[in-house]
Amino acid sequence: MRTWNIGIIGAGMVADFHARSIQHISNARLTGICGAGSGRAGTLAKQYNCREFPNYQAMLRSPEIDIVTIATPSGLHMEPAVEAALQGKHVLCEKPLDISPERIDTMIAAHAKAGTRLGGFFNYRFTDTVHLLKDAIEKERFGTITFASIHVPWWRSDAYYAHKWRGTLALDGGGAMMNQAIHMVDLLQYLVGPIDSLHAYTATLAHQIEAEDTATAILRFKNKALGSVYGSTASFPGQLRYISITGTKGTVILEDNSVKMWQFADEVAEDAQIRRQYATTTGSGGGASNPSAIPFELHAKNIAAFILAVETGEPFEIEGKEARKAVEIILAMYISAKENRSFQF
Template sequence: MVWIKLLIIFIMKIWNFGIIGAGLIADFHAKAIQSLENSRLVGICSSNPNKARHIAEKYNCNIFKNPSELLRSDEIEIVTIATPSGAHMEPTIEAAKYGKHVICEKPLEISLERIDKMIEAHNKAGTKLGGIFNYRYHDSFKYMKSAVDDGRFGTITYASISVPWWRSDDYYKDSWHGTLKLDGGGALMNQAIHMIDILQHLIGPVNSLQAYIATLGHSIEVEDTATAVLKFKNNALGVIYGSTASFPGQFRRIEITGTKGTAIQEENSFKIWQFADQTEADNEIFNRFHQIEGGGGVSDPGAIPFEPHAKNIAAFIDSIETGIPFEINGHEARKAVEIVLAIYTSAREKRPFNFL
């Protein structure tokens, strides 16, 4: 059996990656890429040479002077974008011109116009554009998704997410966190967007919302506290809450309830998993995912596992190889940003926001 595995590895297509950006999240990209049998990190570039050098030395890859030099490399086939959020568009579009596939860190960008230009560029080039929403790749989420798809909640009446996290003032002392230009928003656009993506993926499109945002715990340009009341197109009601001003940080949470079941999840663990047609398999799922492990980045953005990133990237590679559409393609990754921007519009203009 060992020789069969070695043979498979020998004949397996190895995908060569480049990373643009060398901040905290780039390390997760590098670690995820290197952990996969069919991917290899070739190089990295960053506007910060010291950070690029650190990643290159740690993962034994090349340093490129700038994105154009990296993208011109014939060796690199897939690029991950790990720059500040408001600087995702330019390298993504340039990558399409060089025929490179791109998987981009959340949010895909900070405006719908910039996202649409990214999607258009890759559609025109015939390359793939994908987003990173690594929370989707936790095993417990798959059971939640299956329960929704199978109608086990009956008529869904309410769904909510809560992300009561904490970020110190030091977190916002760099050149981009907490800025409109490069962060595009605060607790929602940068942190809670993961769970907003989960919410819309589970429950479906939002019909309308009413929102409030505030900056209460930090001296920054964007919100550190936000809440919104939602009505989904399936008539369920819901709530979004996100904060980086909730010391010392609490676990993220999602709740779905309906006429035939309720599920409440904290981090990746179920607090409630109960249905009218409860089965022994449900009891096994609850027992398997009942204990919370880790802090999930509630106060430290680096305190997350890299494995969900690896699964996210592996699924992107699989999409390239099979031609099957990637589940978090540009259009799908756009949806969470659209909801965040709608919340900002509702709060700013003091009115309900109705989606088309």
């Protein structure tokens, strides 16, 4: 079995999740890491017994490296992703893929031309409960889906935003929606389908930042269902995120990774087991108030799925074009809020 040598570009908090994840994948090896000069890359390289590269250009020129993960600030994703394509390296990039459709399209085009793979991190997709929910939708157990909503009532302190790039439009691309709620926006479109139109409001109510810390929108999906979105980093003390989907024959509510409601008109034998097995959320609450309080195992599943796609040539479910969709929806919310109008996709 081939071992895939992986380098990490970026040495902030999320790089540690990538490093731990790679160490738990049997056919992957963490080969190197590079940062922006803070010294953290050297610390991580010693911790994980890998090479510290002076910059991403040097890493991408290394014949050792097969795949890179990108964990830099959001507005700095495109440049290393494009350079990686030019150097023949596959890329798995943190969310958001980048902060504008134009920059994302440049990334996608570069990898399409090079014949390399570009994928994104949306690790919530790899939970058992999301798999079960997706299966129920595909089996049409909801009948006609009538409403779907996501709720991300999280909290971030002023200290969190003391990092100079957080909450900025140039490097973060936005606030609570683009950085925190984007995972749930991805799940909403992944599960319920494309959005037809939305009307949004955004506000900065609790923090001295350039971007929003609170946002909401009403939606109409292409399948005629209605929906809503709420995302915030101004909801003390931070509560669990949830997604709710309801229709003419069923309702499911997932809170974090647990099942709070799983009820269908046409009950099957597995339903009772699902309610029992996933009734309780374990762990720390998915980063509701502490961004580091998330399990690394879902990142590991995301990386392993990408490696499998590279090995086999099969599609990866979060290819560049798929990872782009959540960014497009959030930017539509920003336009709608700024111009006080509905946005039509």
